[in-house]
Amino acid sequence: MKTHQFQSERSDALRKQLVEMPSQLQPRKPHPSRRVLLAIGAASVGAIVLSGVPKSADPATNRGSNQQLRPAETAVPHDAYASIPSDEIQHVGTGADFFGAARDDFLWDMKDPYYGYDRAPIVARVHIDSIDGGRVFSPIYEQYVSPQTIGKMTVREVYKGDLAAGGHVNYSRGGGIITFEEFWNSRTQQQKDKGLATNGGQRPIGPKYVQMKLMDDIDIEAGKEYVVLLSPRSSKDGTFHEYFIDGMQFGLREVKGSGADTIVLNNVTKTWESLGSLVRLP
Incomplete structure (x- = not known):
């Protein structure tokens, strides 16, 4: 059985409420010989990376602007992560027990090329205008949820959905960089207590920033175009x-x-493939 395992953090308080993948995207149970095992955080099935940049401690300031947004007017796309010095980032990889990390499983059937396409409510080609x-x-x-990267994107083509x-x-996506603060x-009290216990009762002095993402996941890049699997989200109000x-x-x-010459990158094999290998074309 060919299996890849990914591990991530879970906040116990969110275990039941914050699964990012909607019910129609909950993967079926493929035969054991046809699956990849991805361990992720329950706060979001696709959102398993710590992400962030310096900003106000008030959570309400993280809402961002609303859906109808003006396109970027500059030639260079905005990337908030680009200004963060790499030597100020603590990379917390798969399997790290950072103050009480938990794990969950998510199955992806790699033998079925349309596994994601068939389950996603929306599949589209987009340009990442900003991070x-x-x-x-x-x-x-x-x-609080498992941290996510947020930004704005322009929809180029829609292959499926509304x-x-x-x-x-x-847009939002699992993965990225946040301040240690x-x-x-965002830790539960149990996780904070564990951190205090490992530091002689004192609050740990961490790095300025923390990054955490799944093994083999990729970083989203501003200015690039992607075919993406999307799920619409709206606030309660x-x-x-x-x-x-x-x-x-x-x-x-x-x-x-473009057109018949459109190709997409396979992030596992690192080879370019036809659009039809991912999207059910008419």
Whole structure:
């Protein structure tokens, strides 16, 4: 059995509420010989990376602007992570027990090329206009979640689902960088107690920033175009909307070319493939 295992953090308080993948995307149980095992955090099935940049400690400031957004007017796309010195980032990889990390399993059937396409509500080609940073407080659930990268994107083409080409919308995705302060504040009390116990009763002095992502997942890049698996999200009061990029590296495939010459990057084999290998074309 060919199996890849990915591990991530879970906040116990969110274990039941914050599964990012909707019920229609909950994967079926493929035969053991046809699956890849991905361990992820329950706060979000695709959102398993700590993400963020310096910003106000008030969670409400992490909401971002609303769905209807103006396209970027500069030639260089905004990337909030680009200004963070690499030597100030603590990389917390798969399997690290950072103050009480927990694990969960998610199955992806790699033998079925349309596994993600058939389960995602929306499949589209998008341009990543910006990476606006990260968050650990979700305006969708109004609670702390496994941190996510957020930004804005332009919809180029829609292959499936209810989304208009040409729209400028908010996106979120598992993965990224947050400040240690945000990381500490998002811990459960049990996790904080563990951190205190390992540091002689004192609050740990962590790095300035923390990054955590699944093994083999990829980083989203501003200015690139991708074919993405999307799930629409709205806040409880209906004032904020975004699209969650599902499926980790399987749901974020770099794309180039047009028409019959369109090709997408396979993030596992690192080879370019036809669009029809991922999308059910008419």
